[in-house]
Amino acid sequence: MTDVARLAGVSHQTVSRVLNGHPNVTTQTRLRVHAAITELGYRPNRAARALATGRSQVIGVVTQSSTLYGPAATLTALQQAAVAHGYTVSVESVRDLDKKPITEAIGRHLDQRVAGLVVIAPVESANAALDNVPDDVPLVTIDGDRRRTTELVTVDQEAGSHAATRHLLEAGHRTVWHVSGPEDWFDSRDRIAGWRRALAEAGVEAPPLMPADWSAASGYRAGQVLARMTDVTAVFAANDHLALGIMLALHERGRRVPEDVSVVGFDDVPESAFYIPPLTTVRPDFDAAAAASLDLLLAQIYSEKQRGQRRIIPPRLVVRRSVGPPPG
Amino acid sequence: MTDVARLAGVSHQTVSRVLNGHPNVTTQTRLRVHAAITELGYRPNRAARALATGRSQVIGVVTQSSTLYGPAATLTALQQAAVAHGYTVSVESVRDLDKKPITEAIGRHLDQRVAGLVVIAPVESANAALDNVPDDVPLVTIDGDRRRTTELVTVDQEAGSHAATRHLLEAGHRTVWHVSGPEDWFDSRDRIAGWRRALAEAGVEAPPLMPADWSAASGYRAGQVLARMTDVTAVFAANDHLALGIMLALHERGRRVPEDVSVVGFDDVPESAFYIPPLTTVRPDFDAAAAASLDLLLAQIYSEKQRGQRRIIPPRLVVRRSVGPPPG
DNA sequence: CCGTCGATTGTTATCGCTAACATGGATGGA
DNA sequence: TCCATCCATGTTAGCGATAACAATCGACGG
Secondary structure, eight states: OHHHHHHHTSOHHHHHHHHTTOSSOOHHHHHHHHHHHHHHTOOOOHHHHHHHHSOOSEEEEEEEOSOOHHHHHHHHHHHHHHHHTTOEEEEEEESSOOHHHHHHHHHHHHHTTOSEEEEEOOBHHHHHGGGGSOTTSOEEEESOOTTSOSEEEEEOHHHHHHHHHHHHHHTTOSOOEEEEOOTTBHHHHHHHHHHHHHHHHTTOOOOOOEEOOSSHHHHHHHHHHHHHOTTOOEEEESSHHHHHHHHHHHHHTTOOTTTTOEEEOSSOOGGGGGSSSOOBEEEOOHHHHHHHHHHHHHHHHTTOOOTTOEEEEOOEEEOOSSOOOOOO | OHHHHHHHTSOHHHHHHHHTTOSSOOHHHHHHHHHHHHHHTOOOOHHHHHHHHSOOSEEEEEEEOSOOHHHHHHHHHHHHHHHHTTOEEEEEEESSOOHHHHHHHHHHHHHTTOSEEEEEOOBHHHHHGGGGSOTTSOEEEESOOTTSOSEEEEEOHHHHHHHHHHHHHHTTOSOOEEEEOOTTBHHHHHHHHHHHHHHHHTTOOOOOOEEOOSSHHHHHHHHHHHHHOTTOOEEEESSHHHHHHHHHHHHHTTOOTTTTOEEEOSSOOGGGGGSSSOOBEEEOOHHHHHHHHHHHHHHHHTTOOOTTOEEEEOOEEEOOSSOOOOOO
16 A cells, blocks of 8 residues: 555545545545556555454355255345445355354454344244344344344245145145244244135134144155145145155146145245255345345445335245146 | 453463463473363454464365265265364355356465465366466365376276276176266266276177266156166166166166166165165265375375375165066 | 645555564573 | 572563554646
8 A cells, every 4th residue: 555655646634545445535646546556556455444444345244054945046146236336245054043153253343343234034033042142233124023123134934824724725725734844943934924824814713733843854744645635626835846846746646736635835945946846945135135135234334324114025926737627 | 452461361362372282391381271262262363373374274175066066065065174174165156167267266266365275176177277276275176187187086987987887898798788977077087987997897798878968857757768778777877867868768668777777876875775676886985085185185284295196985786676687 | 826636646554473682680501 | 698499560662553644746816
């Protein structure tokens, strides 16, 4: 930086001003400084800036280290959005969504003086860790606890789930079974709620819930049970991978989809269009969620403080071939 | 830090020494400093440390922002491994693997004074960007160009592909068709090479190559062609998603898997065990690859300079139900 | 024609840490 | 007993940027 200043014939402070777009700099000097910068190939040292300002141009993200499609898709979308705003993303992924590891991950971010935090906190315990974040650190949670007052972004699980269930009912099915995600996930609860509401609106009683985790394996197990019950004609799975497992179990028992049983998923993973049969599902807009998160975060960073804002992203039903009228 | 020093009754430099595990500190003072640290809840400022040492405790990773399973799995594995060694991971993901965006991503990492770089560079153009990395920055590439002299980690694509093809031949098939990944990917080329070698060893001529990208959609298109040719009895797909698309196309044409056509994939994505039918595939060990990468990187960081090292991770064939004897 | 003000630029201190050198006391061999 | 040596610790000087304040200059109103 000193070199740049010397070459441009100004003080290092003026260089700093140019770099940060301060108003009171002559166009002429600005140009000279820029010329010097390109000539020397100068790049500012972010560590020094972070030290001087007490804040880096890094956004810290905490997420679960899994190959779950939702979090992974959100993460890459976030990264894209951040770069577009001149920020860099640092990721801390935790194996378990318990309070302790998340607190530690947040701590590591704080040590780096991140400009803001995005925490993907889809279960209660993850949210508990948020209490330790100092008030002056911008924070957005994705899929977090709606009862909290932190800025929150989430897909409208309830609406998506309602649409999926209604789609099955409208196809003529008397009722719809639901294979749900783990009960400590907010997503699961909301999807259950949407399913229940759709059934209630249609005046039918909800069949017993089939709890599972998000994996195809657990879907398969649930599917084995469902396949045995010949009065089951419609199943709404809490995500596409569950639906995949369910469809395999049904197939193995000789129950055809959609002729005998209709199935709907959630997430619209890219492969679901090529399942056998191609899966009707609900597509959350992860890009929109990421963009909204960054919006809320940047608003806080630039200190337009409005706490408790939330953005709910509406999902969309994608109709494919796994739904048909009930048999008979 | 000054506060800690005061409370412990020592100089700030001694605190620094304790923090960095320097040898010449009395156990007694060390304990007093640690006590002061816990009492004050002190956490060192990483930005300051990075400024003073010229190097941060951050490992920069460059990868493609996609939901491709391989890179995503590698990334989370890397993150885990890094944390275990006291490092943090900063991710720059690029939409395209062209030289320019990757160069920029590397530049952003360099601005942050990362301790080392891991670049997932599965195509030629990505490798070209590596020339701009200064010599004193530790660098490891994953799936990179084998002709380069940088430290390199990769899964043994060729061996995996050879095993897959051989598995099909041993089941009795006269020949094996291959639906490959994009031709500019090293992975694709190696997988093609392994397939060719297995066929050559069996003394059969290789059928024409069916090129595709990595998506299920392109697999489906290739599958539509294959399904039309009744003499095709065995297909090796360059990844599981391609295999999924192929199997859907075969199914739609009434060709059963594995009775009429046998199919093998590559990657062992978690869902492949629940495809219809469950897919025989090759499982690369992403955790091992990540661990190896970090090993090589840390070796460079601690300046045991050995350039040009490479680690080739052997994959494993996972046998499921998508392979059977040829019909008739 | 002078004082005041705003625009532009320079000077100095500081962020929190580590590196390099300085210091002072205990140790041990001659 | 004395001096060289080593160990434990303290002191000082940066790392490369920004912040706060100071200085210079021209313009403008009275």
